[in-house]
Amino acid sequence: MSNALASSPKRDHLMATAWRLFYRDGLRAVGIDTILAEAGVAKMTLYNHFASKEELIISILEKRDVEFRASLMGHVEAAGPDPEKRLLAVFDWLEGWFGSESFKGCVFIRAVSEYPDPSHPIHQTARRHKVAVKAALTDLCAAAGAKEPATLAEALGLLIDGAIVTAHATRSTAPARSAAVAASALLRLATA
Amino acid sequence: MSNALASSPKRDHLMATAWRLFYRDGLRAVGIDTILAEAGVAKMTLYNHFASKEELIISILEKRDVEFRASLMGHVEAAGPDPEKRLLAVFDWLEGWFGSESFKGCVFIRAVSEYPDPSHPIHQTARRHKVAVKAALTDLCAAAGAKEPATLAEALGLLIDGAIVTAHATRSTAPARSAAVAASALLRLATA
DNA sequence: GCGAGAATATACAGATCTGTCTATTTCCTT
DNA sequence: AAGGAAATAGACAGATCTGTATATTCTCGC
Numbered sequence: 001m002s003n004a005l006a007s008s009p010k011r012d013h014l015m016a017t018a019w020r021l022f023y024r025d026g027l028r029a030v031g032i033d034t035i036l037a038e039a040g041v042a043k044m045t046l047y048n049h050f051a052s053k054e055e056l057i058i059s060i061l062e063k064r065d066v067e068f069r070a071s072l073m074g075h076v077e078a079a080g081p082d083p084e085k086r087l088l089a090v091f092d093w094l095e096g097w098f099g100s101e102s103f104k105g106c107v108f109i110r111a112v113s114e115y116p117d118p119s120h121p122i123h124q125t126a127r128r129h130k131v132a133v134k135a136a137l138t139d140l141c142a143a144a145g146a147k148e149p150a151t152l153a154e155a156l157g158l159l160i161d162g163a164i165v166t167a168h169a170t171r172s173t174a175p176a177r178s179a180a181v182a183a184s185a186l187l188r189l190a191t192a
Numbered sequence: 193m194s195n196a197l198a199s200s201p202k203r204d205h206l207m208a209t210a211w212r213l214f215y216r217d218g219l220r221a222v223g224i225d226t227i228l229a230e231a232g233v234a235k236m237t238l239y240n241h242f243a244s245k246e247e248l249i250i251s252i253l254e255k256r257d258v259e260f261r262a263s264l265m266g267h268v269e270a271a272g273p274d275p276e277k278r279l280l281a282v283f284d285w286l287e288g289w290f291g292s293e294s295f296k297g298c299v300f301i302r303a304v305s306e307y308p309d310p311s312h313p314i315h316q317t318a319r320r321h322k323v324a325v326k327a328a329l330t331d332l333c334a335a336a337g338a339k340e341p342a343t344l345a346e347a348l349g350l351l352i353d354g355a356i357v358t359a360h361a362t363r364s365t366a367p368a369r370s371a372a373v374a375a376s377a378l379l380r381l382a383t384a
Numbered sequence: 385g386c387g388a389g390a391a392t393a394t395a396c397a398g399a400t401c402t403g404t405c406t407a408t409t410t411c412c413t414t
Numbered sequence: 415a416a417g418g419a420a421a422t423a424g425a426c427a428g429a430t431c432t433g434t435a436t437a438t439t440c441t442c443g444c
Binding site: 200202233236 | 390391392393394
């Protein structure tokens, strides 16, 4: 029997296929059989790599958390050394994301929505992602010279999550610009 | 056969029971049979009042939209005539909501999350709610003397949705205060 | 008391869900 | 070529899902 944590081509392929379907249609809406048919993989292969659908979901969320933050911070790095530019690059990155063809909101917000009980492992995994993102935001705010980095990061985090939700509900990239303008104003106040 | 739109005690009771279960556990997670057992109502009674589960959900969302905005605006009215106080009363109202025992986020955000396809009737119903709330916010911003009421309302809407999501994910009322502080700052800038 | 409309219990259809089991085959390493 | 792990197909269990059909009972106005 294979180790449930080890990486393998089949495991990676299952996670990639499941991710695409879960993100497109929802965690509860997509069944195991649909994933298997789409991936062209046998059912026992899935259950040799993952103990359950729930563990599959959590593995995907944890992977997405790492990828999400790497993509975000990669865009921040590309913005150069100016701390203010770096912070506002977050909102450019959001705008690009919102405009992508397959954009369907934030999978972590959606996971919290689908598993609303705070004690549920999937809910908790999604929460950990939000905490990690806020920590990264706090670093950026501190570097930008905010007097209370955590306070500013909290406000920017609200703008970001609100923008994601609004962009999904209204199918528009405009919330990224609105959030950027508000964030810029708050940053100015927080560093003055 | 009864009219699907008419009000009746059984219909109201079904909607109240379904609302409680849907909000607590999720729209897809709760089955018809669970609602019927909890409400103590026969299956045919439900299908005499609603064509499908989807229609039941939409009816509940539309009712909640009206109740939600009535509750919010009621709190605004109670804040008195000062336009700035009225606008900031929105965030006090949020804090009370976040602190309530049964708080599980915003059912409309969660509906968008569970039915991510923008063409789905449930998704569209949830979007209409968000549009209606933003219109109400715009009125409040205009009354408070904002130079660009729609722009300010957009930013406040992002703060509100972000606060709801964050409060749900972190099980805390703190996002209401953070949003209030940021909103107050943005209001000052927008009226200066 | 009667009759009509509403609600009931119950069974059912047909699909789908997660997860298990078994027997076979494929594939890689030695 | 042989051994062993991994993947396969496919049946299966047992539950659950939405929605339908039928026949009975309840309730209430007249």
